Amino acid sequence: MAHPCTTLPDQQVRKEVTADVATHRKPKQHPLAAGTARTAVTLALAGAASAAALDGTALAAPHPTPSQLRAQVDQHYREAEVAAERYNGAKEKADRAEAALDGLRDQAARKTERLNAARSALGSYAAAQYRDGGVPAGMQLLLSSSPEQYLERAALTDRAGTRRALAVTRVRHELRDVRQVRTTADSRLAELKREQDALARQKRTVEAKLAKAQELLDQLPDESRAAVARGESASSAGTGARSAPAVTTAAVRTPGPATPGGAQAPTARAARAVAFAYSALGKPYIWGATGPAGFDCSGLTQAAWKAAGVSLPRTTYTQINAGQRIPRSRLAPGDLVFFYSGVSHVGLYVGGGRMIHAPHPGAPVRIAPIDQMPFAGASRPA
Incomplete structure (x- = not known):
């Protein structure tokens, strides 16, 4: 017989076993563990927000200065001029x-008129042949009151046949x-269509560049906007043209006709x-435009030399090869002066290191120093 203290009911044993198993399945937590986790999550989220704020500040582009805006305006004007x-x-x-x-x-039209005239003449010959060809030649001789008259007509008919042959050939x-x-x-019509399409594309490019330049101009303060209107570029003071050889105008040593500016x-x-x-x-x-109401750069130089009786091509990149190439040190009034590496701008030299462009x-059209832009070359129309 078992001892009462060592014998437990089955139900009691199952409860204790179950409680013991549950105790082993669920690990014990440190009293501070839950709070620490919440704190770490909070700190992580705060750090992420701070990083995002810092990143946003770093990515925000600074507002361009007036000088930078003017440089961008200059660039768009140059690109527009190339497209123009x-x-x-x-x-x-x-x-x-x-x-x-x-x-x-x-x-x-003229050839069609001649063709219609030739066709009309051939039609007249054909109608005459139809009228005369209905009676055989022997019968015409028998019915003729005069054999001599018939033979004369036959000779005329032969000559008419020759004329008909010539009319057919014509x-x-x-x-x-x-x-x-x-x-x-x-x-030629297909060629014209291609050129007109190219014209439309270039026009759209010019207008887009000018619109962008105007948009940037609107952001400039009044003083900078006025400087652009005066034709002053943001980089005019730092061009490489200033280091070029000095202009020793040839006309000074060889007197010629005086110009309105006093140079010869x-x-x-x-x-x-x-x-x-x-x-x-x-x-x-x-x-x-080539005048008279207004001009672009090459339109002005073309019109100026046209007034002098010399025909120049229309564009800067063709005008530079239209005459004798002149070094900068030998410039004389009337010479064409070109600027930028792509030869996209031209002016008319008037002496004293100045041009009209x-x-x-x-x-608007004005007098400016040739040092204002990077010098690319010069030519003297014949």
């Missing part, structure tokens, strides 16, 4: 293609010429070109 010169080149090609197309259309030639001219005109031009034509440039002072810059939109 490409526009001028595309317009020149489009104008040539259109003029050629108009000439071909006139030629086609119609064929005229028809071939009309077709050839029309084919050439179709080719090497030739009468150069003096007339300079006089025209002086007369254009104050007129607005209009991109793509059309700077950019908002800055």
Whole structure:
């Protein structure tokens, strides 16, 4: 018989075993553990917020200074001028293609008139042959009251046959010429369409660059905006042109016609070109314009030399090769002076280290030092 103190009921044993197992499954927690975890989470979130705030501050771009804005305006104006010169080149090609197309259309009209006249003459011959060809030649001789008259008519008929053959040949030639001219005109029309598409693209580029420049100008203070309107660039004081050789105007040693500014031009034509440039002072810059109401840079130089009886090409990059290349140290009034590595700007030299040029939109035609921009070269029109 078992001892009562060592024998437990089955239910009591199961409760104790269950409690013991549960105790082993659930680890004990330190009294400070829960608080520490909450504190760590709080600190981590606070640190993340601080880091985000710091990152946001670091990523925020500083507002550009007026000098930086002016430099950006200058850049957009230069890019617009490059695009404008490409526009001028595309317009020149489009104008040539259109003029050629108009000439071909006139030629086609004249040839069509000649073709219609040849066809009409051939039709008359055909009608006469139809009228006379219904009676056999032997019967015509029998029915003729005069054999001599018949033979005379037969000779005329032979000659008429020769004329008909010539008329047929003429119609064929005229028809071939009309077709050839029309084919050439179709080719010119396709060329014109390509040039017009290029023109539209360059126009959109120019307008976009000028719009961006205007947007930046609106952010400038009044003083800086006025400086841009005067044609002063943000970097004009630091261009490499100042280290170039000094200008020793050749015209000083070889007296020639006087210009409105008092300098002496090497030739009468150069003096007339300079006089025209002086007369254009104050007129607005209009991109793509060659006067008389306004000019862009190459439009002004082209118009000035046109007034002197010399035809220049339309763009800066073609004008620089239009005459004799001149070193900077030998500049004379009337010479064309070019700027920037892409030869995207041109002015007319007037002596004393100065030029007359059309700077950019908002800055009218004016006198400016040639040191104001990076010098790229010069040429002297013939």
